[in-house]
């Protein structure tokens with residue numbers, strides 16, 4: 001049975017479920033068996049929620065109408081979720097010792113939406129502690145391995161989710177992206193990953209890292225699977241004050257295609273050239289030059305040639321303030337994190353040092369014992385940036401430059417429909433290669449951070465592989481192409497990504513799917 005459903009897309013599974021060649025419970029058990037066979041090589045998960053998934057599958061099987069075209073979009077689809085989203089009754093660690101015994105009292109809104117759409121939630125995936133990192137090596141529990149080469153990192157911070165999808169453990173997965181944590185691991189693992197427009201998906205029940213940047217989004221092996229998962233989780237939520245309301249979503253003067261089921265289904269009825277005709281795409285000059293590996297640059301430039309050949313209008317554009325994006329991010333994200341993480345004090349949540357003689361030393365030692373080195377570094381940096389006397393020089397200045405970066409994009413989107421760049425400057429690196437040098441690690445996000453600062457949607461999809469042997473110790477590894485659009489252009493990004501995926505005919509399967 002396993003070989004028949006592992007690696008299948010959502011629409012393939014739906015036809016099989018509809019035709020009753022397989023039941024939801026069988027789809028689930030096959031995925032569980034595949035996980036049990038290979039998880040020790042990948043370490044994608046921190047915990048499993050098989051009991052809830054089995055219950056959901058049984059309910060679906062007893063009500064087979066759910067697999068009809070009118071049924072829930074993810075009926076019977078196994079999905080993995082990053083362990084910084086609350087699943088009711090389950091441990092939510094955020095990859096941190098400080099939350100090792102925290103049981104979530106409710107479902108995050110994105111989880112409610114997944115469940116209402118029939119998804120089978122397999123478990124909670126590994127991440128860098130509190131989503132701070134680019135390799136999943138900052139998890140307090142384990143390192144996740146890249147399914148394309150298990151001696152390499154899967155990227156991060158949503159490395160467990162990206163690896164789970166690439167290894168065929170889950171059909172799709174959820175991650176969170178504050179500075180690139182969905183797109184960069186998608187690029188490293190050869191899957192599709194999307195950060196929606198800020199406010200598209202509710203952050204209710206996502207443990208906050210940097211609230212003005214955090215956004216939940218999907219991973220899939222195909223653009224269509226990614227789009228269907230986004231459709232399932234998106235929507236206004238009054239419990240998140242930054243959630244987009246219907247008038248804003250529909251305030252779409254440029255006529256971006258709205259992300260609906262019929263829009264997604266219509267994609268396969270058109271050729272890539274029909275989908276791309278007349279689309280104006282800017283190639284971000286600052287992100288295809290210095291500091292980008294040759295393999296990656298060549299692959300992205302080949303992608304632009306293909307898009308041009310298909311009828312898109314491709315020109316170089318400049319984001320003059322993009323060189324400040326990294327320092328701005330590391331001031332704002334750490335400032336917000338220092339405030340958000342203040343709640344983990346040994347009293348309200350998680351780990352407490354029971355031997356501390358008094359309350360102040362209890363706060364102190366609970367936090368010292370519970371947080372890892374990277375999280376402590378960020379809390380100190382953020383507290384410094386917000387402290388009196390430095391606030392104007394750092395936090396306020398960073399906010400002003402954030403505005404300039406947003407304006408750069410606004411100017412570009414007056415003339416272009418979307419912009420393109422590599423997702424990351426390199427392919428997946430070796431485990432341990434960058435752990436001693438935080439700055440090198442931070443540079444992994446140079447291309448992804450600007451979209452978070454400006455609240456824009458971004459998608460990463462495979463556009464090629466590195467040449468084996470060209471880069472000293474690397475085997476052939478996936479390369480990601482990033483597309484960024486104006487606010488609420490999520491549907492357009494899906495459309496263009498779909499056209500590219502069909503035209504490039506890339507099939508980047510990890511050895512676990514072959």
Ligand code: GLN
Pocket residue numbers: 131132133134156157176177178179180181182209333445
């Ligand atoms: N790698 C970036 C960081 O360490 C982004 C993390 C994220 O998007 N959650 O902050």
